[in-house]
Amino acid sequence: MRYCARPEKGLSYHQVNTAIEAAFREHGEGRVQMPPKVYITFPKGDFRTMPAYLPAQEIAGVKIVNVHPENREHGLPTVMAMTILIDPESGVPRAVLNATSLTDMRTGAAGAVAAKYLSPDREVTVGVIGSGRQAEAQVMALADVRPISRLRIWSRDGKNAGAMASRFPDLDAGATGLEQACDADVVITTTPSRAPLVENDWIRDGTHINAIGADAPGKQELDPRILLRARVFVDDLAQAVHSGEVNVPISRGIFPPDQIAGTLGEVVTGKKRRGRPDEVTVFDSTGLAIQDLAIARLALEGAEWIDLPFP
Amino acid sequence: MRYCARPEKGLSYHQVNTAIEAAFREHGEGRVQMPPKVYITFPKGDFRTMPAYLPAQEIAGVKIVNVHPENREHGLPTVMAMTILIDPESGVPRAVLNATSLTDMRTGAAGAVAAKYLSPDREVTVGVIGSGRQAEAQVMALADVRPISRLRIWSRDGKNAGAMASRFPDLDAGATGLEQACDADVVITTTPSRAPLVENDWIRDGTHINAIGADAPGKQELDPRILLRARVFVDDLAQAVHSGEVNVPISRGIFPPDQIAGTLGEVVTGKKRRGRPDEVTVFDSTGLAIQDLAIARLALEGAEWIDLPFP
16 A cells, blocks of 8 residues: 655646546546545534545545644644545555645646636636635646636735735736626636625626635625526535535525536536526536545556555 | 554453443443445445544544455455544544454454443353354453353354364363354354344343344344344444344334344443343444544554654
């Protein structure tokens, strides 16, 4: 059995996007096993256990990931993840991977896959709400599927937005106001907000939105009128209803769940698609275990490892 | 983060029984989080993901365990397990443990805890059905809570029963017939049988039975009339109904689930107990995630480890 402490080293978003797209394709074809995430709750956080199996790619395993919001005060990441890959043929655990950075990358890649199929197929302008690790991951993954003519970043603290912009020296990148960030072909929301930040009036026709931040009950970033106006795709129906961008509007009876247009897997397989070019599309990402297994398997191919005696 | 390849080294059943009893006590007090096991099925086997949290003991984590019956043909164990311990305070994974032997030991200890509370409180005669690793674990764990005056072992292949007996040189141990093995104060069944092996007539009044083998739908070792006649305790109600000794009789309508007397946790906490001395008692074990976490935590204290960089 192998342990990989830095499996993300050397991975390109081109590779990752390809692997994640393939995983969504399997999901869209109904060929994966992926039971709902299991939550264990602590006084100061939680951890989630995410098992899955992709038979076509012979990948099986479990991601375990915590969320402890107060960790930052003690110099620890809020979110840490570990993935265990299991050989479907024998059940032997093949590898344990530090999956904290892989989790960022696979989430970025899901946004890129959504944009590849749903955003205008040309050079795009991009607006990003939030400037954390996931904001950067989304832009890096997106840059692999679309040329980016302009990148505008809003953050509650403008300094952070400027700092993020400076990390994209090859792009026309800069900090901006919230409304201005929303004037783009692709809008990406990556905050932990529990109240809508993005107003409906700010989103012009034809925009594609990657709604990434909401991943737990009570979280939301978009004015629900955007969802009512848009064609909304989710990664997984049950997870999105429970904890995605749609969770609050659905629980309040504002957004009917049957208005969800489909899953990203159905988009990748061609079963579902954007309608008119001037339609607003939303991809509501909650994060799937199959993404974690796909990136872990990819990372394992090139990663340095420590050999662990097992069984 | 630590990796422990041989965490069972140096563990005594006295320590293990004590830790497992404490875990069942927490379960009986309703103070644990333990969602149902999650199954992923493969063409040739499956794996189960078992998360849990014992707040009183500050233990949290996940056991991952496979069952691949054809593995033996390739020189691999049928069952292999790994436990990940997570710090409830920060969510940091503290340790990954090879839990294959720990799984045997914690199952043995559950049988011992059941016998401690339900079998006659004196020197006992013991009959064991099956002679595999779990049969040995049950006897070793039991020997910590009851003096054993006689050990009789039945196995489909008598040679295996004799071989197991020879591994208990300090006991009056020997191979015997199936009916003779059932003539004991404590009867332990540890086979993968899918049809009853133990007949009702063979079990005398006052016997305590540890029914260990049945841990999946369709498995059973006891004549259902034994269950109807006995006071039946389970480790966890939902798991037992799904996959314990009672699963087949319940699914066939032979044994009503409301006839289950209670859980082992309720026995340990004194909420439930054996009735008359001449009553037959059955402990139906399916294996709980809290047992896995309790033994992992105990093992971690003394085990040799490899340091792994994380996060």
